[in-house]
Amino acid sequence: MTAMDLSRRVIVALDFDTAEAAAAVVERLGEAARSYKVGLELLTAAGPALAAGLADAGKDVFFDLKLFEIPSSVAAAVRAAGRHGATMVSVHATAGARILEAAVRAAAEFPRLRIVALTVVTSLTAADLAEVGVGATTGEQSARLALLARRAGCHGVVAAPHEAAALRRLLGPGQLIVTPGVTLPGGPGDTDHARPAHPVAAVRAGASHVVIGRALTRTPDPAAVLAGIIGDLRAASE
Template identity: 30%
Template structure:
């Protein structure tokens, strides 16, 4: 199981402050929309210069042609992982994979893992049924998306830890990337959460941890606690 630190900060200045105690360590870090929209590709280059691996989490979701061309640009950045929404459908996912591979080939780098968002960890059963008007159980809906992702040939899915075991059983080719990792229950916007120990027991390949590390009094110790767990 590999922990990924979510750098959910508004700008590079806060990232530099947070990473300063980790000087000399090679981390796997997530750059999301907030940070990327502020700093652009330069934040990716900065983190690579510091020796870190990058999960660029932009959750693309658009018509296939637009996503393919966007992924071609992302494929040239030398990142290790990126995302799109499975809700965009199989044509969009296939186009994304083509674009990513084309961009990586153009830049002479290895294509990053391409993983698809199933349902956000902030989504509850009630929200899916009542607001999204999707009937049935949330877990069944996630498994349906996972099957589409596997059939298209993507590398994995982003899901909550609650669905990881079922995905491994039904879609053995996929890796699972799970946010919503907490040391204890919280009142924040994550609904479907697990502890690091529970995540390991479920065979999850990657866990994404943000606030439990970035907002800790001692982020280095919090990160170490994740590794030990």
């Protein structure tokens, strides 16, 4: 695996409320970062211009939209993301097969665009699932929704690192497994994720991509942190 491959597998989450703050991190990372996640916070605060600029610069851009709407609205949102240069868009697997299929059909208009189905949000626990009437563990629910997503033609799933190994066995080698909720020892605290893991552990378990935000972007030298992650992944793959 080349260094370029590894750098594209580490998705830097631009979880900021202004375009200026996000752009400052992008500038500091320079050529070291090849993949970015742009989520609801930044898109709502600043619009899609920064994301489109990243795509124009040759970066992979994950539009983490977590879409859950009627099929026509989801398809329209996927097309809009594709026109802005997105290479990945997330859709809630809980939305069901018809909505996932609509997203996949819309993405087919853009050769590089992939649909990943969000299984169980990384902040949720079994108790949270029970609260909304789901009588399964997070692992069981992730597996159920991953199979639904594969049948609907999705290119992969979004899941917590702790589910990656089971999902890789279930889905086989061809599907993407995108894992938010990765953490770094001594990095800024992040209490949003209930089921975190180190990037190397996530990739060893079967993740195709790891998403990392505050533990990298809020550090004094994010480029050095990113280089360390890629170095750890390279060493683990040898």
